[in-house]
Amino acid sequence: MIRSEVSVVALSSLFAALLAGCGSTETGCEGYEPQENTVLLDLPRADYDALRMGEATTGGSTAGETTTDGSTSDGSTTSDPTGGEGLSDAEICAQVCAANYGEAPVSCSVAPKKDDPMNMLVSCVYLSICIGGRGHEGVRSCGAAAGVVLSGAAAWLARATHDEGASVRAFEALAQELAALDAPAELVAALEAAAVDEVRHAAMMGAIGARFAAPVVAVEFSEVDRSRPRSLVEIAVENAAEGCVHETWAALVAAHQGRAAGSPELRVLFGEIAGDEARHAALAWAIDGWLATRLTAAERAQVAEARRAAVERLLAGAPELLSAVDAEGRALLGLPSAAAARGLARGLDAALWSAAA
Ligand SMILES: [Fe+2]
Numbered sequence: 001m002i003r004s005e006v007s008v009v010a011l012s013s014l015f016a017a018l019l020a021g022c023g024s025t026e027t028g029c030e031g032y033e034p035q036e037n038t039v040l041l042d043l044p045r046a047d048y049d050a051l052r053m054g055e056a057t058t059g060g061s062t063a064g065e066t067t068t069d070g071s072t073s074d075g076s077t078t079s080d081p082t083g084g085e086g087l088s089d090a091e092i093c094a095q096v097c098a099a100n101y102g103e104a105p106v107s108c109s110v111a112p113k114k115d116d117p118m119n120m121l122v123s124c125v126y127l128s129i130c131i132g133g134r135g136h137e138g139v140r141s142c143g144a145a146a147g148v149v150l151s152g153a154a155a156w157l158a159r160a161t162h163d164e165g166a167s168v169r170a171f172e173a174l175a176q177e178l179a180a181l182d183a184p185a186e187l188v189a190a191l192e193a194a195a196v197d198e199v200r201h202a203a204m205m206g207a208i209g210a211r212f213a214a215p216v217v218a219v220e221f222s223e224v225d226r227s228r229p230r231s232l233v234e235i236a237v238e239n240a241a242e243g244c245v246h247e248t249w250a251a252l253v254a255a256h257q258g259r260a261a262g263s264p265e266l267r268v269l270f271g272e273i274a275g276d277e278a279r280h281a282a283l284a285w286a287i288d289g290w291l292a293t294r295l296t297a298a299e300r301a302q303v304a305e306a307r308r309a310a311v312e313r314l315l316a317g318a319p320e321l322l323s324a325v326d327a328e329g330r331a332l333l334g335l336p337s338a339a340a341a342r343g344l345a346r347g348l349d350a351a352l353w354s355a356a357a
């Protein structure tokens, strides 16, 4: 399916084809192997140096102090190099990852950032990533990693409720940004309508989550800085990952849930969400099409690369995320098994992501 052919009807029929024979939550493909996901963070070099040396400030400039990686600090700290309170690289990256994602990583590392002497690059490895619904640069919280132990229906519902709430803010912010860029009025109106959908989804997920005592993960969002609007290509790159990939995937999973959830009530609820999410996914592809007309060839290639990277992350991460819900939770919520999810993701890739021009 090429981009101009992506519509709610086309997506719905593609989902139906992919879900054919997927009536059981245990149906699926063989050969699934769990994979990890790495998220990257910048850590200011000065902060890194301070953590390495400890917070003791007994005087004495450390200008030219050599760090463990053999490079030289900028000398901006007044830490005591003999303090013994400093952290190891392993402790620093664990602390930074946990501060940003709410839980300790599976593993992590910190290293000088290439071509950027002011920052260190921290790699945090988790077994799941934020892939539920649409994100936005302003979203600062993560339902999957905010201290929620990923097992059982309650954990999945906590993440889903957070991600639906984050989608509200994402759509509202994107509507404002596209309006400021003189995007077609129908696109802006559809974004505003999608935000209203997501308010309803968050309330529905929250109500079910409350029945299972699911923890509430607050959505944290930084408002868009109007004085420094994002460029078209920045918005297009984000839309490619968050809309064309993540929301499209969320729509397919919701369609699965609409068929396989454990009660008529839940099947109706997820079926309603699936219809909305298919519309949101089609909207993302329409936005992608409009933005493409305003980008250079190099920028369009950048967008395509971002979409592919998001697909690869999802192929690695989505099955792992779903597998973390136990069998009882999967049956209740109608979630595919990890193997089935991997098969669905591959099918969607072959029919849509890899085919989209
Ligand atoms: Fe939603």
Ligand SMILES: [Fe+2]
Pocket (backbone or CB within 6 Å): 133, 134, 167, 198, 247, 276, 277, 280
């Ligand atoms: Fe959505």
